[in-house]
Amino acid sequence: MSRHSRLQSSCEKSFQFTVDCLPPSLQSALIMNTQTHDALPSVLPAAKKLRQEDPQRIETGSGASDALDTRSEDSVHDIKIMNNKQNHLARIPLELFAEILSFVPSPRDVLSVARCDKHLCATLVRRSSDFIWRQARRNCRAGAIPDPTPNWTEAAYAAWLFDAGPCEMCWKTSKPVHVSYALRVRLCGDSACHLKYGRLLITAPPTVAGDAVTGWLVSVESGRFLNAVKPELELPTTVEYPKMDKYYRRKDLIGAMDAFSQASSGDQSALTEFLVAQEDKARRMPIIMKNAVALQRWRLDYIAKTKEIRKSNDLLGRCFAGNGGWDWAIMNATQTFSVFLRAHNNSLQRITNGDFEIIRDQVDLEITNLTRRRRRKQEEKSYAQNRARVALHYQRMKSAGVQQPMPSLLEFHRLPVIKALESSAPQEPTVDEQLKDEAFLKDTLEKDLQKWRERARARLAAVLGFPDWNTTSNIKLHPVDRLTARFVCKLCRKVAKKYEELGNLDFAGACAHMCPHLDKRQRAKYVWKPEQFAPDEKAIRAIKQLLQQQHLDSEDPDSALMIRGIEPKILCLSCDAAIVMDFDRLCMHSKRHEDMQLKVLRPSDVATVLKLPVEKGLHAQVTGQSYQTKRLRALKEYGCRHCLQKSKTPPEGKEGSSDVPSPSDPAPNPESPPESMPVRPHGKLWDFNGLQSHAKEKHGIEMLGDEDFYRYTLPTT
Numbered sequence: 282m283s284r285h286s287r288l289q290s291s292c293e294k295s296f297q298f299t300v301d302c303l304p305p306s307l308q309s310a311l312i313m314n315t316q317t318h319d320a321l322p323s324v325l326p327a328a329k330k331l332r333q334e335d336p337q338r339i340e341t342g343s344g345a346s347d348a349l350d351t352r353s354e355d356s357v358h359d360i361k362i363m364n365n366k367q368n369h370l371a372r373i374p375l376e377l378f379a380e381i382l383s384f385v386p387s388p389r390d391v392l393s394v395a396r397c398d399k400h401l402c403a404t405l406v407r408r409s410s411d412f413i414w415r416q417a418r419r420n421c422r423a424g425a426i427p428d429p430t431p432n433w434t435e436a437a438y439a440a441w442l443f444d445a446g447p448c449e450m451c452w453k454t455s456k457p458v459h460v461s462y463a464l465r466v467r468l469c470g471d472s473a474c475h476l477k478y479g480r481l482l483i484t485a486p487p488t489v490a491g492d493a494v495t496g497w498l499v500s501v502e503s504g505r506f507l508n509a510v511k512p513e514l515e516l517p518t519t520v521e522y523p524k525m526d527k528y529y530r531r532k533d534l535i536g537a538m539d540a541f542s543q544a545s546s547g548d549q550s551a552l553t554e555f556l557v558a559q560e561d562k563a564r565r566m567p568i569i570m571k572n573a574v575a576l577q578r579w580r581l582d583y584i585a586k587t588k589e590i591r592k593s594n595d596l597l598g599r600c601f602a603g604n605g606g607w608d609w610a611i612m613n614a615t616q617t618f619s620v621f622l623r624a625h626n627n628s629l630q631r632i633t634n635g636d637f638e639i640i641r642d643q644v645d646l647e648i649t650n651l652t653r654r655r656r657r658k659q660e661e662k663s664y665a666q667n668r669a670r671v672a673l674h675y676q677r678m679k680s681a682g683v684q685q686p687m688p689s690l691l692e693f694h695r696l697p698v699i700k701a702l703e704s705s706a707p708q709e710p711t712v713d714e715q716l717k718d719e720a721f722l723k724d725t726l727e728k729d730l731q732k733w734r735e736r737a738r739a740r741l742a743a744v745l746g747f748p749d750w751n752t753t754s755n756i757k758l759h760p761v762d763r764l765t766a767r768f769v770c771k772l773c774r775k776v777a778k779k780y781e782e783l784g785n786l787d788f789a790g791a792c793a794h795m796c797p798h799l800d801k802r803q804r805a806k807y808v809w810k811p812e813q814f815a816p817d818e819k820a821i822r823a824i825k826q827l828l829q830q831q832h833l834d835s836e837d838p839d840s841a842l843m844i845r846g847i848e849p850k851i852l853c854l855s856c857d858a859a860i861v862m863d864f865d866r867l868c869m870h871s872k873r874h875e876d877m878q879l880k881v882l883r884p885s886d887v888a889t890v891l892k893l894p895v896e897k898g899l900h901a902q903v904t905g906q907s908y909q910t911k912r913l914r915a916l917k918e919y920g921c922r923h924c925l926q927k928s929k930t931p932p933e934g935k936e937g938s939s940d941v942p943s944p945s946d947p948a949p950n951p952e953s954p955p956e957s958m959p960v961r962p963h964g965k966l967w968d969f970n971g972l973q974s975h976a977k978e979k980h981g982i983e984m985l986g987d988e989d990f991y992r993y994t995l996p997t998t
Contacts, residue, residue, distance in 0.1 A: 371400050379413050386628045388417040388426070388439035395436065411435045422629040423583035427575035430568055441465075442576075450474040459509045460580065463499040463522075463573035464530060468509070479510030482528040485538075490545070494537035497562035500527040502573040505581075521574050586629055594625055594632045601637055607648050611655070615647035667703040668694065670712040677717070686789035688733055692809045696729040698722065737792055740811035744768070756838065761788040763835040764844060765824050767817040767868060772796050782901060782986065784869035785817040823871040823879060827851065827864070830881050849895040849988070850887045854878040858923040859890045862988035863897065869986055890926060893991040900987050903969050914969040918992050921972060923980045925964040925991075966993060 370378065382391055391414060395405040404410060414435035418426040429438035445456045448469040457467035459475065468474050482501065485491035501507055504520035507528060516525065544555035598618070602609040612618055617640050625632050675693050693699060702712045702722075715722050738761050742750045747760040760766060767785045770776075773796040776783070780790050791814050799807055825835070831847075833840045849863040855874040861882065862870055871877045882890065903913045967975060972990055976982040982989060 370394070371398060375404075379410075382413050383416045383420075385417050385420065386630060387421045387423075387443075388414055388435075389443040389627065391417050392436075392439055392443060406434070406436045408434075414439060421583075423586040424579055426579055427572055430565070430572050432565075448474055450477050459506050461501055461503065461506050461573070462576045463502045463570055475510045476512075479512075481531050482507075482510065483531050483534060484526055484528055485534060488538075490538040490541045491534075493541050493556075494534065495527060495529075497559045497566050498529050498533055498537055499566055499569055499573075500529050502570055503577045505577070521577070522570050587626070590629050590631060591626050594622060597632050598622060605641070605645065607645075608652075611648055611651055612644060615644055615651055617643045617647055664703055667705070667712045671699055671703060671716075674712070674716045685730070686734060686737075686792040688730075688737075689793050689795045689809060691795060691804065691807060692733070696726070696733065698725045698729050734792070737811060738788075741766075741768070741788065741791060741814065744811055744814055745816055757836045758838055758840075764828065764841050765821050765835045767820045767824070768814040769817045770794055770796060770813060771815050772813050773798050782869060782898075783865055784872055785820055786814070817868070819871045819874070819877065820868040823867055823877045826877075826879055827867065827881070830879075847881070848887075849891075849897070850882040850884070852880045852882050852886075852890070853988075854880055856923070857927065859926045860922060860988050861887060861890055861895060862986070863895070866986050866988050870988065873982070892925070893920075893993060895987055896992060897987060899990075899992060900985055917966050917968045917971075918994050919969050919972045920964045920966050920991050920993055921975060921980075922989055922991060923976070923982075966995075 373381070382394065385391060391405065395402045405413065411434075417439075418428075426442065429435065433441070445454055446467045447454050448457075448471075449466045451469060451471065451474050453469055455469045458470040459468045460466065466478070468478060485495050485498075500522065502522040504516040504525055505518045507514055507525070508516050508518060511528075541555065544552045598613065599609050602612045605612075613622070621636075621640055622632070625636075671694060672690060675687075675690055679687060687693070688696075694703065702715065705712075716726060717723075738759060739750075742748070742760040745760050745766060750760055766788055768787070768791045769785050770791075775797055776786055777790065777794065780786055786794060791811075794814075795804070795807070795809070827844065828835055828840065831844065833843060844864050847864060849861050851862050851864070851867055853860045853862070853870060853874075855877050860870070867879070903910055903919075973985060976985055976989060
């Protein structure tokens with residue numbers, strides 16, 4: 282098949298595709314029109330020819346928007362349409378293409394076609410295609426658009442009339458609310474911009490220069506525009522040029538008057554030459570003003586017609602929604618109907634029943650889907666709000682000092698009564714108010730919490746080696762409530778900030794534990810299980826040893842109170858130095874030794890070992906993230922007890938041994954003078970970071986505790 286035959290076949294297919302897409306009334310008109318032509322020229326040769334020519338750039342003038350995407354010759358060379366099988370419009374013959382566009386209701390539609398393809402743009406902006414734009418101007422349903430002045434091209438003229446553009450004052454791009462076609466000014470809907478621009482408009486003074494320059498300067502053509510920018514004038518809205526006072530841009534008027542005065546200050550020839558140079562402007566000024574007045578009248582008709590069409594289509598659309606049993610707001614939000622309505626409004630075309638019947642089924646489907654999505658979105662929003670209020674109630678319960686252990690927030694959300702409340706529809710009072718005020722819900726929540734605690738107790742007791750533990754005695758502690766109930770998480774090996782100094786978890790800490798390494802998705806799937814915990818064997822052995830030395834039983838309810846009442850006098854016998862600690866630090870310290878040995882010191886021995894007392898909470902005080910703690914860490918006031926207390930360890934012996942000195946010990950001489958203090962009783966001092974490095978390097982201690990260091994402030998001299 283020859284190239285000519287392939288092109289003809291392609292044109293016939295494109296023509297048939299185009300005809301099938303048109304309404305029946307246009308199909309017959311197009312077929313009858315094309316029967317009179319033996320051969321129709323294609324737009325493809327036109328594009329070829331355009332590549333060899335210098336494309337003409339549209340001059341939009343001051344304040345006009347760029348009409349189309351017309352670029353340089355290099356851009357035109359990039360047009361590749363020969364093998365573009367998807368662009369059916371580009372394959373239509375030129376006269377058929379022009380015939381189709383002759384039925385569009387305004388140049389706005391031609392603009393849209395031109396901007397959808399480089400080839401179509403290059404074709405429509407040519408001077409030879411001006412007849413398409415002229416026909417579209419005559420077809421405008423709001424009334425024929427006045428012809429442009431000679432300085433406009435048809436494409437640029439259409440773009441100036443229908444495009445959004447920057448406001449003259451704020452430079453925000455929007456559809457103009459007020460326009461002066463003579464001054465080529467667009468103003469947005471902000472009244473501040475109107476008043477600000479109104480101060481830039483002045484009348485010509487009654488002088489020779491003022492009278493002269495008014496012969497070629499353009500002025501505001503509409504009383505409606507003047508009333509918007511200068512409301513104090515209170516002009517009739519129907520007044521027009523030339524039956525109104527002339528207002529000019531201040532800079533244009535003053536500049537022209539200055540130029541006239543400068544020319545008239547010299548000889549007569551300079552003034553004559555200046556006036557001759559302005560003759561072209563003076564000749565164009567009446568034409569521009571006449572066109573501006575006509576455009577203002579057409580714009581009023583266009584706005585009125587637009588409001589009428591929009592109101593009519595809106596009412597008919599509401600009728601369609603009512604007849605179909607749909608909500609108007611939802612129907613108007615569907616993609617198909619919103620595009621359908623917007624297209625008819627932009628084309629100033631009324632919707633008909635026949636037009637809507639074509640898209641009814643699709644609109645019905647989209648309304649169903651949109652309603653389902655909105656309902657689901659509202660349920661998700663309500664669920665999120667309820668969960669947030671439940672979290673607020675959870676924090677309120679914890680801050681109120683609940684004595685019983687509380688589950689983590691994730692497990693709290695999974696309680697039956699909480700799940701039921703979170704899934705309910707939003708109502709007044711809110712979920713947290715119901716949980717706080719309604720006695721039934723409070724009792725139900727407390728029962729659910731108690732059931733959860735009982736299951737956690739039984740399963741954590743099994744972790745400690747007490748499966749199916751049960752007793753009828755009221756004076757025996759449950760295994761998870763004893764001092765020896767110390768847990769570590771097998772998944773993360775971490776503890777909450779509250780338990781950092783302990784290094785492990787008690788029953789309440791295990792119940793509230795949530796692994797910190799989980800991300801948002803993992804936390805949503807995370808389920809708390811007692812089996813994820815293991816006993817902290819080192820801490821448990823140390824605690825049992827402590828209880829044994831104090832002759833206490835871990836089952837005794839008073840054992841915890843008695844042990845925690847011990848002041849820092851637990852001596853670690855496994856350390857090289859004499860390190861003394863309290864019970865809270867015993868759990869963490871026991872991790873340093875495989876089998877920690879300890880001894881409870883007598884008060885007199887504690888005073889011998891500790892030249893400087895142990896400050897409880899000192900480590901937590903200097904390891905915070907606040908600005909004050911950073912300043913504390915920088916102070917050179919911290920000493921190492923592993924260095925200072927090396928030789929101060931008292932002789933080992935059993936608890937309660939006699940105070941009688943052994944024969945090998947010299948008897949004290951009461952008449953001898955007291956032993957003098959060492960020169961540096963505080964030892965070497967570091968800042969806290971230096972102390973950490975020292976302890977790690979010399980003593981192998983990764984993490985310091987209250988028992989490892991002291992703070993000593995040097996006296997000021």
